[in-house]
């Protein structure tokens with residue numbers, strides 16, 4: 903495959919058909935994250951994979967995903 907070999911993720915594509923709204927998309931990702939942090943309290947779950955140390959090992963499939971997904975226990979802020 904042509905191009906730099908160190909690119910590992912192209913969420914907005916590349917070249918002439920790349921996403922024209924990348925800036926808008928990134929703003930929305932940050933807004934969504936901020937809304938989630940504001941609305942919920944975040945904690946490590948008592949059981950399950952949440953207790954496991956963070957492991958960024960990737961698994962190849964249709965998309966890449968984490969071998970050990972991050973887990974969180976969220977409760978609505980009052």
Ligand code: HEM
Nearest residue numbers: 912913914915916918919920921922923924926927928931
């Ligand atoms: C996090 C948010 C977004 C992601 C990850 C994303 C990702 C992508 C990807 C992967 C493509 C295809 C690129 C290619 O074929 O090489 C694409 C195309 C496109 N996106 Fe987005 N996008 C996002 C948000 C948006 C938003 C908010 C809009 C409009 C307001 C938008 C409008 C478009 C359009 C019109 C195309 C087609 C471009 C073309 O084919 O010439 N995208 N996007």
